[in-house]
Amino acid sequence: MNKILAILGAGELGQQIANFAINDNHYSDVYFYDDLNDGKQIKGNTIQLIFDFENNLFDEMIIGIGYNHLKAREEKFNFLQKKIKFGRIIHSTSWVDKSATIEEGCIVYPKCVIDKNVIIKHNSILNLNCTISHDSTIASSCFLAPSVSIAGFCTIGSECFLGIGTTIIDNINIVDQTAIGAGTVVVKNIIKKGIYVGNPAKLIK
Numbered sequence: 263m264n265k266i267l268a269i270l271g272a273g274e275l276g277q278q279i280a281n282f283a284i285n286d287n288h289y290s291d292v293y294f295y296d297d298l299n300d301g302k303q304i305k306g307n308t309i310q311l312i313f314d315f316e317n318n319l320f321d322e323m324i325i326g327i328g329y330n331h332l333k334a335r336e337e338k339f340n341f342l343q344k345k346i347k348f349g350r351i352i353h354s355t356s357w358v359d360k361s362a363t364i365e366e367g368c369i370v371y372p373k374c375v376i377d378k379n380v381i382i383k384h385n386s387i388l389n390l391n392c393t394i395s396h397d398s399t400i401a402s403s404c405f406l407a408p409s410v411s412i413a414g415f416c417t418i419g420s421e422c423f424l425g426i427g428t429t430i431i432d433n434i435n436i437v438d439q440t441a442i443g444a445g446t447v448v449v450k451n452i453i454k455k456g457i458y459v460g461n462p463a464k465l466i467k
């Protein structure tokens with residue numbers, strides 16, 4: 263694979279994405295860009311990123327902004343999507359049904375299972391070992407921590423964070439910009455955005 267990936271965000275998440283990009287053979291090289299840091303390995307900020315793409319220095323980009331800043335993750339995507347080609351990394355150990363759709367800018371970590379008719383909208387991240395069952399949709403710029411399990415016919419709104427081990431039963435809808443704590447079990451629709459924890463899930467903030 264002779265393609266170069268640019269990652270916007272050189273922090274821990276960006277480093278993880280770079281690791282999969284290279285070691286799972288999706289790209290031959292990675293360049294980092296960051297608006298907040300200017301360390302040695304960083305080529306520049308968002309303006310430089312656009313300039314370098316226009317000058318063919320790299321092929322595709324992915325955003326390395328993590329779960330504490332999902333709104334910023336979505337805003338950056340919307341700003342850049344018409345200017346730069348976005349890539350997509352699905353780790354080779356994950357299984358994706360042929361009928362599933364995974365849009366641009368998404369990262370699917372190792373050992374995920376994505377079943378029939380699932381839609382993962384742009385710019386979302388599925389960490390290790392997530393299971394998304396048939397006919398469920400994850401909207402844009404979501405972050406699923408390791409081992410999230412979502413049953414069939416669920417819809418997760420945009421910019422949601424689902425903590426490690428979240429379990430969501432079938433036919434559940436979750437409103438945009440909701441955070442779900444580690445180990446939470448969601449058994450009813452969530453219609454008010456906020457932070458939910460426990461079994462069954464309850465609003466805490």
Ligand SMILES: CC(=O)SCCNC(=O)CCNC(=O)[C@H](O)C(C)(C)COP(=O)(O)OP(=O)(O)OC[C@H]1O[C@@H](n2cnc3c(N)ncnc32)[C@H](O)[C@@H]1OP(=O)(O)O
Pocket residue numbers: 389407408424425426441442443444445446457458459460466467
């Ligand atoms: C690869 C990776 O590492 S990806 C990242 C993986 N990390 C995670 O999944 C972490 C998910 N985060 C959490 O679960 C956090 O506790 C959050 C986001 C739900 C809440 O964090 P905060 O807003 O800081 O809440 P805070 O710690 O003040 O807790 C508030 C109350 O909720 C309780 N609480 C917090 N999280 C949980 C939880 N997951 N389950 C049950 N109760 C919880 C606390 O005990 C506390 O209760 P109290 O008021 O009776 O003392």
